[in-house]
Amino acid sequence: MLKDWNRPEKPEKDEMKARIRAARERLGEQQMLLKERKLPVIVLVEGWGAAGKGSAIGQIIRNIDPRFFKVYTMAAPTEEERRKPFLCRYFEKIPEAGKFTLLDSGWMDEVVRDKLNGQLDEKAYAGRVESIRRFERGLTDNGYLLVKFFFHIGKKEQKQRIESLLASKDTAWRVSDNDVWQNNHYKQCEEAFDQYLDDTNVPSAPWYLIDSENRKFAEMQVLETLATGIDTALKNGSLAVPLLPNNFPLKQMPKLKDVDLSKSISEEEYREELERLQKKLSALHYRLYRKRVPVIIVYEGQDAAGKGGNIKRLTGALDPRGYEVMPIASPEPHEKARHYLWRFWTRLPKTGHITIFDRSWYGRVMVERLEGFCTENEWQRAYYEMNEFEQELHNWGAVIIKFWVQIDKDTQLERFTDRQNTPSKQWKITDEDWRNREKWDQYEVAVDEMLQKTSTTYAPWHILESVDKKYARIKALKIVIDALEKALD
Amino acid sequence: MLKDWNRPEKPEKDEMKARIRAARERLGEQQMLLKERKLPVIVLVEGWGAAGKGSAIGQIIRNIDPRFFKVYTMAAPTEEERRKPFLCRYFEKIPEAGKFTLLDSGWMDEVVRDKLNGQLDEKAYAGRVESIRRFERGLTDNGYLLVKFFFHIGKKEQKQRIESLLASKDTAWRVSDNDVWQNNHYKQCEEAFDQYLDDTNVPSAPWYLIDSENRKFAEMQVLETLATGIDTALKNGSLAVPLLPNNFPLKQMPKLKDVDLSKSISEEEYREELERLQKKLSALHYRLYRKRVPVIIVYEGQDAAGKGGNIKRLTGALDPRGYEVMPIASPEPHEKARHYLWRFWTRLPKTGHITIFDRSWYGRVMVERLEGFCTENEWQRAYYEMNEFEQELHNWGAVIIKFWVQIDKDTQLERFTDRQNTPSKQWKITDEDWRNREKWDQYEVAVDEMLQKTSTTYAPWHILESVDKKYARIKALKIVIDALEKALD
Numbered sequence: 001m002l003k004d005w006n007r008p009e010k011p012e013k014d015e016m017k018a019r020i021r022a023a024r025e026r027l028g029e030q031q032m033l034l035k036e037r038k039l040p041v042i043v044l045v046e047g048w049g050a051a052g053k054g055s056a057i058g059q060i061i062r063n064i065d066p067r068f069f070k071v072y073t074m075a076a077p078t079e080e081e082r083r084k085p086f087l088c089r090y091f092e093k094i095p096e097a098g099k100f101t102l103l104d105s106g107w108m109d110e111v112v113r114d115k116l117n118g119q120l121d122e123k124a125y126a127g128r129v130e131s132i133r134r135f136e137r138g139l140t141d142n143g144y145l146l147v148k149f150f151f152h153i154g155k156k157e158q159k160q161r162i163e164s165l166l167a168s169k170d171t172a173w174r175v176s177d178n179d180v181w182q183n184n185h186y187k188q189c190e191e192a193f194d195q196y197l198d199d200t201n202v203p204s205a206p207w208y209l210i211d212s213e214n215r216k217f218a219e220m221q222v223l224e225t226l227a228t229g230i231d232t233a234l235k236n237g238s239l240a241v242p243l244l245p246n247n248f249p250l251k252q253m254p255k256l257k258d259v260d261l262s263k264s265i266s267e268e269e270y271r272e273e274l275e276r277l278q279k280k281l282s283a284l285h286y287r288l289y290r291k292r293v294p295v296i297i298v299y300e301g302q303d304a305a306g307k308g309g310n311i312k313r314l315t316g317a318l319d320p321r322g323y324e325v326m327p328i329a330s331p332e333p334h335e336k337a338r339h340y341l342w343r344f345w346t347r348l349p350k351t352g353h354i355t356i357f358d359r360s361w362y363g364r365v366m367v368e369r370l371e372g373f374c375t376e377n378e379w380q381r382a383y384y385e386m387n388e389f390e391q392e393l394h395n396w397g398a399v400i401i402k403f404w405v406q407i408d409k410d411t412q413l414e415r416f417t418d419r420q421n422t423p424s425k426q427w428k429i430t431d432e433d434w435r436n437r438e439k440w441d442q443y444e445v446a447v448d449e450m451l452q453k454t455s456t457t458y459a460p461w462h463i464l465e466s467v468d469k470k471y472a473r474i475k476a477l478k479i480v481i482d483a484l485e486k487a488l489d
Numbered sequence: 490m491l492k493d494w495n496r497p498e499k500p501e502k503d504e505m506k507a508r509i510r511a512a513r514e515r516l517g518e519q520q521m522l523l524k525e526r527k528l529p530v531i532v533l534v535e536g537w538g539a540a541g542k543g544s545a546i547g548q549i550i551r552n553i554d555p556r557f558f559k560v561y562t563m564a565a566p567t568e569e570e571r572r573k574p575f576l577c578r579y580f581e582k583i584p585e586a587g588k589f590t591l592l593d594s595g596w597m598d599e600v601v602r603d604k605l606n607g608q609l610d611e612k613a614y615a616g617r618v619e620s621i622r623r624f625e626r627g628l629t630d631n632g633y634l635l636v637k638f639f640f641h642i643g644k645k646e647q648k649q650r651i652e653s654l655l656a657s658k659d660t661a662w663r664v665s666d667n668d669v670w671q672n673n674h675y676k677q678c679e680e681a682f683d684q685y686l687d688d689t690n691v692p693s694a695p696w697y698l699i700d701s702e703n704r705k706f707a708e709m710q711v712l713e714t715l716a717t718g719i720d721t722a723l724k725n726g727s728l729a730v731p732l733l734p735n736n737f738p739l740k741q742m743p744k745l746k747d748v749d750l751s752k753s754i755s756e757e758e759y760r761e762e763l764e765r766l767q768k769k770l771s772a773l774h775y776r777l778y779r780k781r782v783p784v785i786i787v788y789e790g791q792d793a794a795g796k797g798g799n800i801k802r803l804t805g806a807l808d809p810r811g812y813e814v815m816p817i818a819s820p821e822p823h824e825k826a827r828h829y830l831w832r833f834w835t836r837l838p839k840t841g842h843i844t845i846f847d848r849s850w851y852g853r854v855m856v857e858r859l860e861g862f863c864t865e866n867e868w869q870r871a872y873y874e875m876n877e878f879e880q881e882l883h884n885w886g887a888v889i890i891k892f893w894v895q896i897d898k899d900t901q902l903e904r905f906t907d908r909q910n911t912p913s914k915q916w917k918i919t920d921e922d923w924r925n926r927e928k929w930d931q932y933e934v935a936v937d938e939m940l941q942k943t944s945t946t947y948a949p950w951h952i953l954e955s956v957d958k959k960y961a962r963i964k965a966l967k968i969v970i971d972a973l974e975k976a977l978d
Contacts, residue, residue: 032916057809065797066804066814066847073810078567104810170772173779283659290662308554315555320546321562321593325555332822358555427521 001197002152002190005209010217020059020216023223028063030230031100035068037237038097040144040338043226046108047151048189049179050161051212052219056151057102059219060226069100074109083292083350085396086110086128087135091345094144096337107132108150108200112192113178116185127395129199134388140204141241141381142339145233147226148205150197151212155186240377246453248387251460253451256444259406264468277477278317284484285318285354292351293487294398297480298360301405302443303433304415306469310405311356313473314480323354328363340364340374340382341389351397361386365450370442383453390459399487400459401480404451405466409440490686491641491679494698499706509548509705512712517552519719524557526726527586529633529827532715535597536640537678538668539650540701541708545640546591548708549715558589563598572781572839574885575599575617576624580834583633585826596621597639597689601681602667605674616884618688623877629693630730630870631828634722636715637694639686640701644675729866735942737876740949742940745933748895753957766966767806773973774807774843781840782976783887786969787849790894791932792922793904795958799894800845802962803969812843817852829853829863829871830878840886849891850875854939859931872942879948888976889948890969893940894955898929 011019034041043060045053061069072093081089087107095101111128114120120128139146153161162179165171182189201207208225212218265273288295297314299307311325326347335343341361349355364386369379390400407415416437419429436443455461462479466472500508523530532549534542550558561582570578576596584590600617603609609617628635642650651668654660671678690696697714701707754762777784786803788796800814815836824832830850838844853875858868879889896904905926908918925932944950951968955961 029913032913035916054808054810061809062801062805065816066800066845067816070813071809078569080567102809170775170779174775286659286663290659311555312551316551319543320550320560320591321543324559327554327556334821334823356555424518424521427524 001201001207001209002194005152007211008221010211010214011220013216016216016220020220020223023220023227024059024063026227027060027223027230030227030234031064031068033234034100034230035098037234038143038337039230039233039237040095040097041100041230041233042094042139042144042146043100043102044106044108044146044148045102045104045151045222046106046149047210047212048153048158049176049182050158050165051151051153052215053104053151055215056149056210056219056222057104059223060102061100064100068098069102070095071102071104073104074106077110080350083352084348085392087131087392088345088348091135091339091342094139094338094342096334097143098337107135108148108196112189112196116189116192129196131392131395132200133202134392136200136202136205138341138385138388139339141385142378143237144339145229146205147229148200148207149210149222149225150193150207151210151218153212155183157213158183158186241381243377243381244384246384246387248391249457250453251455251457253455253461254463255448256406256451256463259463259465261406261408261411261465261467263465263471265471265474267470270470270474273474274313274477277474277481278313281314281317281477281481281484282319284481284488285322287488288354288399288484289319289322289352291488293484294349294351294393294396295354295484296349296393296398296400297354297356298362298400298402299356299358299405300360300362300366300403300447301464301466302407302412302440303436304412304419304429305405305407306466306472307358307405309469310403310464310466310473310476311358314356314476317477318354322352323356324349325356325358328357328359340368341385344389348393349398361389362450362454365454366443366446367436369446370439383450386454387456387459390454390456394458399483401483402455402459402461403464403476403479404447404461405464405472407466409437411467412437412440490690490696490698491683494641496700497710499700499703500709502705505705505709509709509712512709512716513548513552515716516549516712516719519716519723520553520557522723523589523719524587526723527632527826528719528722528726529584529586530589530719530722531583531628531633531635532589532591533595533597533635533637534591534593534640534711535595535638536699536701537642537647538665538671539647539654540640540642541704542593542640544704545638545699545708545711546593548712549591550589553589557587558591559584560591560593562593563595566599569839572841573837574620574881576620576881577834577837580624580828580831583628583827583831585823586632587826596624597637597685601678601685605678605681618685620881620884621689622691623881625689625691625694627830627874627877628828630874631867632726633828634718635694636718637689637696638699638711638714639682639696640699640707642701644672646702647672647675730870732866732870733873735873735876737873737880738946739942740944740946742944742950743952744937745895745940745952748952748954750895750897750900750954750956752954752960754960754963756959759959759963762963763802763966766963766970767802770803770806770966770970770973771808773970773977774811776977777843777888777973778808778811778841780977782973783838783840783882783885784843784973785838785882785887785889786843786845787851787889787891788845788847788894789849789851789855789892789936790953790955791896791901791929792925793901793908793918794894794896795955795961796847796894798958799892799953799955799962799965800847803845803965806966807843811841812845813838814845814847817846817848829857830874833878837882838887850878851939851943854943855932855935856925858935859928872939875943876945876948879943879945883947888972890972891944891948891950892953892965892968893936893950894953894961896955898926900956901926901929 090107093101115125162175165175197207210218210221301307344361364382365379368374419425451461464472464475536542579596582590604614625635651664654664686696699707699710790796833850853871854868857863908914940950953961953964
């Protein structure tokens, strides 16, 4: 992109000034429309060191109310951040509906820098690019406007700016070692930038090259491009997103109605197996901690199927410092205002840790589908998105195990009644549970579809026959142990 | 405490087993009561390395539903955490009402360790202890149950455990350098622990020493103590908290009715001053970034007093990478469920950064007081708590500036009407604004009291006469510049 780029023509000074002011005011007006239409905007400001990224951001936000934006300056990832998937810290910062996030350097800078300093070889770099393409598509498909700027300046201009900053002690600290390195390896950097821009230039999130030789001119380009981008996005808001083919490696799953729920285990065998397996799991837990393998376990199932008790038998074997159970209820307002996977991206384990999700992102294709909390296009798309999400986690190195805990309708009724009649269990049963029960058949259709479409080789579903809860617990322990042993080999 | 401690008598094995089980079940039952009564519980597990803290936590949570607890293992603070007040990362982790937070080592471990390794001299250590006493009192006064355990083992026992862990490669990684250091300097550590325990042993949050020579016995003591503590707290729930004398260094403030709102500035002088002052502030911003001074600016004022425009003139001078405006609206559910200062503790700037709060913790003594969102005891206490909070920030090194932006009732009516009649401003005016306006006089009483009681030498209030908004903006800029210059000298 950089090589065949035609620099835009710079207007006269007065014209620039007028146009900057006009675009800034336009942005100020757009914030209300964004709020009304619940359009979230991410502005990615990338480019050469000392190219004026900071002051351009200053111009963008000048007419925007502080309630509607956040600016993040991304430094090198911390030790803690390095123990999460690399996109985690960016996903964390996406705005609520109707608001702006501005990133002063983002995932481009991180990836290109790691490529240049040899931390990423060709293959790892290609993996990152693929992750980024998916990440960006996931955002734009879910209604985010992503505006990507690259601030371009020549070697000579950059050198001059660096020197003039270094000349005063009040500004010298603003020059980073990386800025100087860039200037000394300008050609090499330019090629890496160019490659990245080509790799990630897609119609739904194109790159805008900003001629930054002149600061005012750069600001004008940024403001006008952003305002135009917002106008377009506001117009296109209601366009449906095409579905992608679900071309992930799927595993065959049985239909729920064919599951043999009569499976059971004797009390004696249960006691013995529980002790044996918990001991084994406990040892494995330490090993995966040492090897820094992250583990994600998902529990879904009918109400009163026995998820809680099943989880408890698993965690009974685990060191509390190395695992976390994430109970997932309906999203809170600040969660609902963001991409539906946000609250899961921000709850991932770090390497060496286990996170158990008691309900999960699969709510999208169950409760959200059936209650109409999302559109058909959205939940249909979610099969793909969730397979992709899990593939991302798998590529990062995570072990992913998904349990569907299954009972029949009569067993549920028994357990509901028992809960209602036992004072210490009453908090576990709500009117909503009874309402959900009425939709048993619809749920079964949705769950069957989910199992068929999201059981992948790298993140398979396992059905736990839980009319005999003890049987289900032992089965879960065995599956987890098996998966961890494979991962540790 | 350690020296004159009478070790409890260890029961027979069978009795211990039965009592552990009984206490665990009691905890399981208590979780429902905690939920109903909205009592939050913090369990601090401190003590010698290899004393069995982890397995005791495992026992505590075994019968508690994962929805109701979180376990945090606290490592040494990260670079990022070091740029916040040291208690920040602990405050961040306090539970919601009705839930548990369990900390595997907390503020005790951090402070004693820093004292032992020479990072804290006597005076700094005393400062930390004082901060901790305030922090703990702030929690218990606001309805948190804080249960503090210290796991005590002898030098020989610790040595044996360390050696047996080191003997196997599967467990060796669990021994930290600090554990070994402790054992080699047992006497010295014991004295430091003892000193800290004495320093922080208060009736509202006493220390419980746990004899940890025997693992099962230690677990029994912990479980029984915790269950008893919860019972007591559930019984004492409705006791009023006594008010503390507001003995902070206060500055005299005028009454609002005596403020001269006729102050104004000419358009020409405004332009000149604005440019001059913004330039000055911009230079100061870089200097405080370099010197790592954190700055906290609070804006409060009547609706339509001109807070937003005033803030904009301040931020117009600032590099967007070094400041953040925090608009404060009514708390979200997860915020309301915690200590009322939680959402401010978690939004503090890091060193070298500026955070501007557009409304703040002072909502407690204004809207929350007037709308009855908190009890009289609570808002009366808040004057003290907020002075203490700000003193904590001041001791950390923060510059704190608080603005009350003042207009008269007629001016507000004019501006409300203008907002209602201007399409681009309509989002700024709500029914609530009109309702608040009806309570103008009550607000005046509350604000006057707030100004009298919370304007301290280290965090003074400044009244901005904002009938002429331009006058108020210039005055704000001058006050900020003045405060920063003093801090940088």
